[in-house]
Amino acid sequence: MADNIKSLLTPFSEVTKFHGHTCPGTAIGYRASEIALNKLSSSKAGDEEFIAIVENDSCSVDAIQAVTGCTMGKGNLILRDYGKQTYTFINRKTGDALRISLDQDLNEINPNFKTARIKALASGADEADKKEFEKQKNILTEKILKMLGEELFKIEKVNLQVPDKASIYGSVKCAECGEQVSEHRARVKNGRIVCIPCFGD
Ligand SMILES: [Zn+2]
Numbered sequence: 001m002a003d004n005i006k007s008l009l010t011p012f013s014e015v016t017k018f019h020g021h022t023c024p025g026t027a028i029g030y031r032a033s034e035i036a037l038n039k040l041s042s043s044k045a046g047d048e049e050f051i052a053i054v055e056n057d058s059c060s061v062d063a064i065q066a067v068t069g070c071t072m073g074k075g076n077l078i079l080r081d082y083g084k085q086t087y088t089f090i091n092r093k094t095g096d097a098l099r100i101s102l103d104q105d106l107n108e109i110n111p112n113f114k115t116a117r118i119k120a121l122a123s124g125a126d127e128a129d130k131k132e133f134e135k136q137k138n139i140l141t142e143k144i145l146k147m148l149g150e151e152l153f154k155i156e157k158v159n160l161q162v163p164d165k166a167s168i169y170g171s172v173k174c175a176e177c178g179e180q181v182s183e184h185r186a187r188v189k190n191g192r193i194v195c196i197p198c199f200g201d
């Protein structure tokens with residue numbers, strides 16, 4: 001079954017199209033998604049069968065959306081912004097969950113990356129420095145795409161409660177600004193129902 005899924009995997013070029021450029025971040029998200037689909041899927045991930053909990057809001061998250069179909073709008077992409085390259089995937093049907101955490105220093109994967117980056121971002125950087133950085137970045141991206149998943153990440157099975165399906169909430173009118181606000185985001189201020197920005201003022 002795993003091979004079958006692999007053949008259905010979205011090509012990396014589709015991720016690049018969605019994200020706008022090639023980068024090490026999308027490569028990391030791509031590999032994490034690939035592992036999750038291979039190890040957790042009983043079939044091609046259905047629309048809302050999968051849940052992804054991402055612990056950063058970087059480029060990698062776009063790859064996860066493009067490959068797994070988990071999106072914020074469907075409520076199956078959950079952001080917990082701890083600034084960590086950690087991705088937890090849950091198969092809602094089976095309850096199986098996998099925590100996939102980057103276990104490699106990017107500067108060790110491509111030792112030239114760091115030097116090239118510092119040079120390219122320095123105030124006196126010229127075109128050659130920028131070109132060299134792009135080159136080293138591409139080398140790093142390629143390496144991430146080709147590495148063994150077990151080498152790139154720490155992969156653990158975890159036990160998690162399956163979050164509820166996205167709910168449809170009613171709306172209420174904010175007593176201060178008059179705009180509609182989803183019930184579950186409304187607050188009470190001095191006995192009146194208000195939206196979060198008005199609550200904060
Ligand atoms: Zn990027």
Ligand SMILES: [Zn+2]
Nearest residue numbers: 174177195198
């Ligand atoms: Zn308001």
